[in-house]
Amino acid sequence: MNALSSTTVVFIDDDDDLRAAHVQGLELAGFATRAFAGGHDALKTLTPDFTGVVVTDVRMPGMDGFEVFKRIQAIDEAIPVLLMTGHGDVPMAVKALKDGAYDFLTKPFAMDTLTAALRRALEARRLTLENRQLRALYAATREDDDRLLGESSAMQHLRQTIAQIAEADVDILIAGETGVGKERVARTIHRQSDRRGKPFVHVNCAVLPDAIFAAEFFGVETGTRLDAGAPLSRKSVGKIEKAQKGTLFLDDIEGLSLPLQAKLLRVVEARELWVLGADEPRPIELRIIASSRSDLGEAVDAGTFRADLYYRLSGVTLKVPPLRNRKEDILLLFQHFLVAAASRLKRPVPSLTAHVARHLQAHDWHGNVRELEQYAERYALGLDVATVSEPGLVDADQGLPERVAAFEAALLRETLASCQGSAAEAMKRLKLPRKTFYDKVNRYKINIRDFRVK
Known part of the structure; x- marks a missing residue:
């Protein structure tokens, strides 16, 4: 367990007053925060299993924010780093984005802007660590070919x-x-x-x-x-x-x-x-x-x-x-097959939605493990429309707008997957104007790049 296992934000700023004000605002917003006046001390506490986000000012004596970012990349290039910049630093911040920085905020910014960016970054970090765990599971089971998966x-x-x-x-x-x-x-x-x-x-x-x-x-x-x-x-x-x-x-x-x-x-x-x-x-x-x-x-x-x-x-x-008699094994098997499919298709491992989790447990799996493996491959491609629209699998607490939104998001993912990430082709098939298409893609936080064959 690393030193920052309960920390969600590492905040670096050499200005004592601004640092204290931001930390107070973040903690009031529910973020467990650890503050540092410089990059040297902050870097000592970061490890590849850090679960949070780093926010750093750009202009600091000794080690500036860009150098902090480079050193964090050496620890783990997937740790999200948000840069706080002045107007004159924006071109450099844009370059840092191209080099892998998660985002930058131009001073002065509202606390709501910062917290919204942090929530997105924390979700991205969660998915990264989850995918690593799944890939480790897949690698372990490939190395141990004699193992028949299941803890039932x-x-x-x-x-x-x-x-x-x-x-x-x-x-x-x-x-x-x-x-x-x-x-x-x-x-x-x-x-x-x-x-x-x-x-x-x-x-x-x-x-x-x-x-x-x-x-x-x-x-x-x-x-x-x-x-x-x-x-x-x-x-x-x-x-x-x-x-x-x-x-x-x-x-x-x-x-x-x-x-x-x-x-x-x-x-x-x-x-x-x-x-x-x-x-x-x-x-x-x-x-x-x-x-x-x-x-x-x-x-x-x-x-x-x-x-x-x-x-x-x-x-x-x-x-x-049969799989229906050992349902406690379904999630483990699905994760294994999902990582295998994503690796083979050269796609990121998608997160497990509540709809899919319910489907995994509610479905009878007459085709057993083979059917589950095929389903994992379709899910890796984003083809989950049948799951979210299947009767009896929607959240009973959801109203019609939420259910329609879930179906719409799944249909967008399915179409993008079948078009291999071509937005133009997806718009054509769905008969959507460009602005409407991108409004929906942004609303459902769909990354079109994820559907392009690499």
């Missing part, structure tokens, strides 16, 4: 179970709804096992016709004729063989036909691979992890899935809980 009891239990079985080298069935993260679980098991340095081969069992799937899955020997085509001129290595010594992940295994299930059973039981066109099987050494989004036990009863294959695969079964 269900996720803690899942992580503990994975730690117990990862090195046991048994085959595993992962059950869960669409989008819960079954592949992520499978990759986590692989990385925590002794096979971590070997291949992880993902096979989608529900996308290809049987003949094509068999060839890609089992492989084909040179000279083998597939259907009515010409004999293959060279051997085609199948995905099972590519997974040798590693992990074979059979995603959506319920999509396999019964004939293919019969061929897979030999691989599971005997760890032998019959390549199409081969004269004899060859031994394979791998771990098999299968996933299913439907109840395989019911599929066995219905005759669409082989009982012997089911019992071979389901000796160890992991159930990944």
Whole structure:
């Protein structure tokens, strides 16, 4: 915790009377303020985690305000610095703005002008620090790829179970709804096992016709004729063989036909691979992890899935809980996905609005983690109109003007995002005159630059 953790304003001015008057006015306005007669002492108290704003006079003996600003930039260039200038210093203040100063006030100025500027600067600082925390969270989770995000009891239990079985080298069935993260679980098991340095081969069992799937899955020997085509001129290595010594992940295994299930059973039981066109099987050494989004036990009863294959695969079964059953994890996951999306799209991380927070908890997330990730990407682009206008998600205390304003602001952001920050194109699509457009942009504090692709 830094020395100024409870301070919102550092005020620097060598004039004792003016300094005392401004500090008194700021404290009456609710700002926790610490005053200094010069820059040297003030700089000693600033650190990169300072949560407030620096206000400094420009003309001071020894170290002037511009030098103070430069040294603050060396500590943390995102600390907002407001310069108090005389009329003769305005050109230099404008240059300082281009160099990163937050704002400047020309003397004499009203206390209301100063407090309004401080509130804007403090909000900017809050967002900066919040975004850093989110980026740190994202970096930490990227460095620790084995971590399955979530602090709910269900996720803690899942992580503990994975730690117990990862090195046991048994085959595993992962059950869960669409989008819960079954592949992520499978990759986590692989990385925590002794096979971590070997291949992880993902096979989608529900996308290809049987003949094509068999060839890609089992492989084909040179000279083998597939259907009515010409004999293959060279051997085609199948995905099972590519997974040798590693992990074979059979995603959506319920999509396999019964004939293919019969061929897979030999691989599971005997760890032998019959390549199409081969004269004899060859031994394979791998771990098999299968996933299913439907109840395989019911599929066995219905005759669409082989009982012997089911019992071979389901000796160890992991159930990944749907997102609606672990709502306490939603905010953490959303923040992680939001920072990832903003980093990928090269956009600033938007702050979490009250509307979105309510949406995150109220929505059922039938698409689970995958749907949440897609929503975070749309939100990073400013496409949050559906959220603020969705019935039941508006603040019950808001009147019609507030609700209309929320919708209007969201529509402006959506249009700017789709236009990649082109104000001219946004005005055209929204059919707004230039003055009306910019009045609304300023009213809702929308920064058009945020929507431009960098």
